[in-house]
Amino acid sequence: MLDHDILIIGAGLAGMRAALSAKELGADVAVVSKVHPVRSHSNAAQGGINAALTDRGDDWRDHAYDTIKGSDFLGDQDAIALMCEEAGSEVIAMEHMGAIFNRDEEGRLGTRAFGGQREARTFFVADFTGQALLHVLYEQILKAGALVYEEWFVLSLIVRDGKCGGAVIMDIRSGKIEVVRAKAVILAAGGLGRVFEPSTNALICTGDGMSLGYRAGASLMDMEMVQYHPTTLKGSGVLISEAARGEGAYLLNSENDRFMLKYAPEFKELASRDVVSRCEQTEINEGRGIDGCVLLDVRHLGEKYISERLSQIRELAMDFANVDMAKEPVPIMPGMHYQMGGVKANVDGETGVPGLYAAGEVACVSVHGGNRLGANSLLDTLVFGRRSGVHAAEMVKSIQHLNVDDSAADDDKNNIQKLLANDKNESFGQIRLDMGTAMKEHFGVFRDEKGMLEGIEKIESVKKRAEDVYVADKGSIFNTNLLFTLELGFMVECAESIAVSAADRTESRGAHTRTDLPDRDDENWLKHILVSQDEDGGHELSYKDVVITDWEPVIRQY
Amino acid sequence: MEVKFNVRRYDPESTDAVSHFQEYQMDMDDSSTVLDGLIRIREEVDGTLSLRCSCRSAICGSCAVKVNGEAGLACNTKIIDVLSEDGNTVTVEPAGNLPVIKDLVVDFQPFWEKIRAVEPWLQPEGEEPETEYLAPDEDMLHLAGVVSCILCGACVSDCTVMEVDSNFLGPAALAKSYRFVGDPRDDSAQQRFKTLNEDGGVWDCTRCMKCVEVCPKGVAPMDRIMALREQVMEAGYTNTNGARHAFEFSNSVKHSGWLDEKKLVVKSFGIFNIKAMIGLIPLAIRSQRAGKVPPIFHKNIPGVENVRRIFEKVETKK
Numbered sequence: 079m080l081d082h083d084i085l086i087i088g089a090g091l092a093g094m095r096a097a098l099s100a101k102e103l104g105a106d107v108a109v110v111s112k113v114h115p116v117r118s119h120s121n122a123a124q125g126g127i128n129a130a131l132t133d134r135g136d137d138w139r140d141h142a143y144d145t146i147k148g149s150d151f152l153g154d155q156d157a158i159a160l161m162c163e164e165a166g167s168e169v170i171a172m173e174h175m176g177a178i179f180n181r182d183e184e185g186r187l188g189t190r191a192f193g194g195q196r197e198a199r200t201f202f203v204a205d206f207t208g209q210a211l212l213h214v215l216y217e218q219i220l221k222a223g224a225l226v227y228e229e230w231f232v233l234s235l236i237v238r239d240g241k242c243g244g245a246v247i248m249d250i251r252s253g254k255i256e257v258v259r260a261k262a263v264i265l266a267a268g269g270l271g272r273v274f275e276p277s278t279n280a281l282i283c284t285g286d287g288m289s290l291g292y293r294a295g296a297s298l299m300d301m302e303m304v305q306y307h308p309t310t311l312k313g314s315g316v317l318i319s320e321a322a323r324g325e326g327a328y329l330l331n332s333e334n335d336r337f338m339l340k341y342a343p344e345f346k347e348l349a350s351r352d353v354v355s356r357c358e359q360t361e362i363n364e365g366r367g368i369d370g371c372v373l374l375d376v377r378h379l380g381e382k383y384i385s386e387r388l389s390q391i392r393e394l395a396m397d398f399a400n401v402d403m404a405k406e407p408v409p410i411m412p413g414m415h416y417q418m419g420g421v422k423a424n425v426d427g428e429t430g431v432p433g434l435y436a437a438g439e440v441a442c443v444s445v446h447g448g449n450r451l452g453a454n455s456l457l458d459t460l461v462f463g464r465r466s467g468v469h470a471a472e473m474v475k476s477i478q479h480l481n482v483d484d485s486a487a488d489d490d491k492n493n494i495q496k497l498l499a500n501d502k503n504e505s506f507g508q509i510r511l512d513m514g515t516a517m518k519e520h521f522g523v524f525r526d527e528k529g530m531l532e533g534i535e536k537i538e539s540v541k542k543r544a545e546d547v548y549v550a551d552k553g554s555i556f557n558t559n560l561l562f563t564l565e566l567g568f569m570v571e572c573a574e575s576i577a578v579s580a581a582d583r584t585e586s587r588g589a590h591t592r593t594d595l596p597d598r599d600d601e602n603w604l605k606h607i608l609v610s611q612d613e614d615g616g617h618e619l620s621y622k623d624v625v626i627t628d629w630e631p632v633i634r635q636y
Numbered sequence: 637m638e639v640k641f642n643v644r645r646y647d648p649e650s651t652d653a654v655s656h657f658q659e660y661q662m663d664m665d666d667s668s669t670v671l672d673g674l675i676r677i678r679e680e681v682d683g684t685l686s687l688r689c690s691c692r693s694a695i696c697g698s699c700a701v702k703v704n705g706e707a708g709l710a711c712n713t714k715i716i717d718v719l720s721e722d723g724n725t726v727t728v729e730p731a732g733n734l735p736v737i738k739d740l741v742v743d744f745q746p747f748w749e750k751i752r753a754v755e756p757w758l759q760p761e762g763e764e765p766e767t768e769y770l771a772p773d774e775d776m777l778h779l780a781g782v783v784s785c786i787l788c789g790a791c792v793s794d795c796t797v798m799e800v801d802s803n804f805l806g807p808a809a810l811a812k813s814y815r816f817v818g819d820p821r822d823d824s825a826q827q828r829f830k831t832l833n834e835d836g837g838v839w840d841c842t843r844c845m846k847c848v849e850v851c852p853k854g855v856a857p858m859d860r861i862m863a864l865r866e867q868v869m870e871a872g873y874t875n876t877n878g879a880r881h882a883f884e885f886s887n888s889v890k891h892s893g894w895l896d897e898k899k900l901v902v903k904s905f906g907i908f909n910i911k912a913m914i915g916l917i918p919l920a921i922r923s924q925r926a927g928k929v930p931p932i933f934h935k936n937i938p939g940v941e942n943v944r945r946i947f948e949k950v951e952t953k954k
Contacts, residue, residue, distance in 0.1 A: 113688075114744065116787050117696045133767060173768045176758030178783055178819075181773035188773070204780050209695055213783070217757040251737060280690040281675075313667060316693045386777065390784070394693055397712045400667070507679025550683030553649045556738040559683040 079484050082108040082225075083474040084467075085245055085260035087232050087287060090118035091208070091456060092438025093266030094215040095463030096427075096470070097224050103471035108258070110227040110247050112282065112561070115216045119268050119280045120459065123208025124319030124390065125192060126200035127172075127456040129165035134189070136197050138162040143629055145454060148194040148350045149418075149447025150588035151604065151631035152300065152624055157425050157443045159627065161454075161461045168460045169201050176214045179203055180387075190387075191324045192452045194350035194636070198324075200453045205321050205390045208456060231561055232286060233490040235263060235294040235434065236482055242294055242433035243480030246487045250561065253554025255491055259482045262433050262470040265291055265421060266463060269439040270572045272565075274414035274521075275514025276315030278307055284565040285572035287440035291421035292571060296429040297608040299442040299622070300419035301572075302580035302590050305450055306523050308354040310413030312371045314398045318391050318410060320452040322376055322403075323347040325387055329358065330373040330407060331366040342636035349636035352449040352589045355412035359523045362411070371409035380404075412523050416455065418446040418589065419579070422608060422622075427466025433480075435470055437462040444606060447624075448588015497563055502546030506562045509547065513540045513573055521580055526594040530581040537577050541570045575609040578617050582607055600631050637724075639664045639715055641673055643685065644729040646736050655736070657727075658682075664715055670726060671699055671710035674740075687740035694852055697788035701740050702729040707793035707850045731793035747789050750805050754813040754831065761823035769821045782815040785855045791847035803836040807847035807857030810838060814860035817867060829871045838864045839878025880904045890947045893937035897930045 084100050086093045089111035100107045111118065130136035142162040146153050173179055173187065180202055182188040192200040203210035219226065229250045236244040236257070244259040267287025271279020292298055308329075309318040323329075329347050331337045341357040342349035349357075358372050366372075376384055381404040384392055388403070395401045401408045420442040427435035438459040445458055513536075520533025544566050551559035585599035586592045604624045612618040639662050646655040660677045671689055678685040689699040692711050699710040703718050704727050718726055734742040760769070791807035792798060798806050805813075813832060816822045832838045838861050847857040869879050881904040888896045905912035923929045937943070 113690060113696075113698065114748075117688075117690055117698050119691070119696075121695045121786075122691055122693070170768055174760075174764050176819075176821075178771075178776045178779050179768075180780075181771060181776050183773070185770035185772050187768050203783065204777075206695065206784060209786065210780075210783055213787075220752055221755075221757040280696060281692065282690045314692070390695070397694065397714075398669075505679065505683075548683075551686075553647065553684075553738075555648055556686045556741050558678070558686050 079482070080108075080256055080258040081479070082106050082258060082260045084108070084262045084264065084470050085110060085258050086264045086266055087245065087290070088118070088266035088268055088438070088440070089115035089226060090120035090266065090268055090438065091212060091215060091459035092440075092463035093264070094219050095460050096264050096266055096437060096467035098215070098218055098222060099464045099467035100471040101222050101224050103468065105471040105474055108225040108227060109219075110230045110232060110245070110258070112229065112231045112250065112286075114228050115219065115226060116213055117282075118212060119283055120212045120456070121209045122278070122280060122317065123456050124205045124317065125321035125324060126190060126202030126207045126453045127169060127211070127460075128192065128195070128199050128451065128453040129169040129201060129457065130162060130197065130199050131166045131169075136199050138165065140197060141165065141195070141199060144195040145445065145451055146447075146629050147634055148449055148451040150352070150449055150598065150634055151600070152303070152444065152447030152588055152606070154444050154625040155627040155629060156625050158445050160425050161445050161457060164461045165457050168457065168464070172211055172214060172460070175218050177203065177211055190321060191348060193320050193323065193348045193354070194345065194451045200324065202321065204386075205319050205388050211456060231564070232267075232290060233564070235290050236480070236486045237294050237431070238480045238482065240295060240431065241480060242431050243482045244486070246490045250556060253557065255487050257482065257484050257486045259479050261474040261477050261479055262435060264427060264466050264470055265434070265436040265440050266438045267440045269417045270569065271414060271417070272510065273514065273569045273573045273576070274304070274517045275511055276310070276518070277414040277514070278310050278315060278317040279415070284569050286565065286568045287436070288420055289568035289571045291429060291434065291436060291440070292575065292609070292611060294434060295431050295611070296434060296436070297422045297610040297620070298419060298575045299422040299606045299608050300444050300447065300579075301417070301575045301609060302583050302607065303418035303446070303448050303588055304414060304521065304576060305351055305416035305418060305589050306355040306412040307415035308351055308358055308412055309374055309410040310415070311395065311399050312369070312409040312411060315413045316394055316398045317413070317415065318374060318395065318408065319388070320351070322374060322388060322391060325376070325383070326379055327374050327376040329354070330375055331361045332368045333366060335366075337361050337366070337372075345636035350449055350451060352591070353636055355523050356591060358412050368409060371411045373407035374410045375407040376403050377405065377407070414518065416450055418442070418444070418448065418450050423462070425462070425465060426469035427462060428469065435466045437466040448590060494560065497547070497549050497560065498552055500546065500548060503548050504543045504546040506547045506566045509540055509543050510566060510569065513537065513570065516540070517573055517576070521576060523591065525580060525590065525592050527581070527592070530577065534577045534581060537570070537573050541574065544570050575617065578619065579607045579609055582619055604631065637664055637666060637716070639673060639719070640725045641677060642725055642727040643674075643677070643740070645685070645739050647684075648738055666716055668715050669711055670701075670703055670713045670715055670718065670728060673715060673726070674710060674728065686738045695786060697786035700731050700788040700790045700793060702731060702793065703727070705729070707731055707790035709788060709790065709852045712852060731789055733792055733795060733798045734789065744789065746802070747792055747808065750809040751787065751812055753805060754809050754828070755824075756812045756816065758816065758819065758822055759824035760821050771820050775818070775820050779815055779818055782811055782818070782855055782860060784853050785811055786853055788852065790850045790852060791857050794846045794850045796844045796846055797840055797842055801836075801840060804840045805836050807841075807861065810841075810864065811855055811857040811860045814864050817864060825867070826871065829868045829873055832864055833868050833873040833876060838868060839876055877904050880906065890944060892934055893940035893943040896934040899934070
């Protein structure tokens, strides 16, 4: 059995930020990640990180309001205010650690415009900000000498009398299963994009953390709020950063019309993501698309500017769509991108299950509510990653380990033996594809009751089939076949909670747009939907009022 | 299109654990990547195939493999661009210069150890400012070209030096070091130069260009290594074979218009380095036998003044 004060699950921005802050306070910290830290999905954030710096004449309250409006007033205002207030110091801390950032003429941090915001307050490293920040945090992890279990897979959390006391983990390289006893566990395992097909998310984004939290007794909140990013490449669904529109790109329909002028006269292409995605889908549905896409046009920015500021996405468009953005418009479509919901957590990461914390995309604080603003996700990971680490480090000083021994791994070991011995013939690839396609069809940009109920049925059948997956690889070493099967279990659970939450919300708000109930209903629905597991393993829904402090909900216009 | 994937397999747990090729016949779209093919193989045909992959958009660095013998990311390599001459085969093997764990999965531990060895974190001196450090945008843009390294290991896989010298820090770690040496906020260049000047450092590169060719992100590690060499020498680390070699190379050409190979060898090792001089004797004999010994008297080429003028011009420009 291994022993640590704090075990952090996930080595992306949230996890590594938590590890650093907890280690600084003297806690014995270990991070466990199913991939090497620099392979984490934080990499994929291209455009930047938001912060209202007062010495630039910006005000965190303005950032907070833009975020609240972006959330369609489902975000909790106290949490949003806190995140926006701490944003500046987080960005500066990253710069001090080594992040390069693009600069202005005086050598200070430069900004670019991003969607849904009245100020240009997005700090950036070309168009690979996430990668740049992720590598800097990894450098700091090396410098601090923090322990990382690289390429270890988390099988389950250990819960005793409603408290979390560690995790059962498996070394992917050897197949060895270990019990880690920990006074605090911080979930920082990222999102669930693979529940949908297609998705901009990496193949590792399989909702592990959300499902682990759910099984351990935590609630999942705002799960119906799934972000469709307005600009993903035709075919592959690869992400084209909002930075393109931030730098001035146009969206055109088949009639060469800048259609966003009509829908969002003030913000145009830079309205919030849910709005732009809906407008695109409307254009496509009404016959003004081109093969199910609209066009993203950056040609007027000039080749030099494009290669300086948008080099990676230009390469992506060339590699994956055979289009040179400097010469032609790129066909794009809305694509599943981000889960606003997640394990319900407060601003210190506490989930309500003693000993269990959550931060980053896996968590729902809720700072994104019905729709996340671009460049607020990196911010979310850093602010709440750091705060969770600090809180956990303080908390572990005064508590003892739970009574945990090696037998805590027995269930997982049996489960794996059972999976390997299964002689049924379902393939995880086909099941995942069927689930992903159903989720896209029934829980996409536009939803309605009939479709969602049909979707729930399909997910139920997927869940049954998932019990009969055949694992062809019987080995212990790097058995990715087994890992995918375990991940499928996590994903199905996430899909279910998205589906039941979505069907429950009888209004349209943020990313949850119902064609049968197109209006926002503030009277009944200024509240979060929470899903938790009941005693029989079924779903139980409950509700929590949205926290409203200074900003009364108004009709959203861009 | 019909594609035959020729994939190198290795299962350490099988009773006769030897690596071998396995063929998979797949019907792929014209726009498919090698990774699309591998994923379909493991999802539809053979679940036992192991490989690392994640983002599918050339940013996570997980899927570096050898395609037709050359390293690259499976996710941004289009099948149609790498089909064999007979038009339907793609050969996929694990990345080189790292031990294979299973199938296309290699052990990255030696890679990470080398990254760690260059102390890859910013080391500024003095008190942190209250706001950001000031730094010119052009310096940061220049660094962005190296920071964009995704640590995929393609350069290490195909490095011709690491193939024979496991002590070499290698292109990825050296490029990482350059990223800090070139950072105006970093104050540890002198310390870093000392390490870079040691055995296994910047002087072990043979300038074969392979890393520049295979890098999927345009980081051009070899160019960074050459820049580091210049900086190491400028910092006063001239007492190495490499530095002496560089000095004498340029001296010889400046003086005579062409290379005096005898003198280059002797000067690079140092004339008083008796052990090295004795070690050169067999080489000298072999060269003699092969008729490859340079002329005893090294004459200036005609028009050597012009060569010298070029040197003067370049030197004043610097």
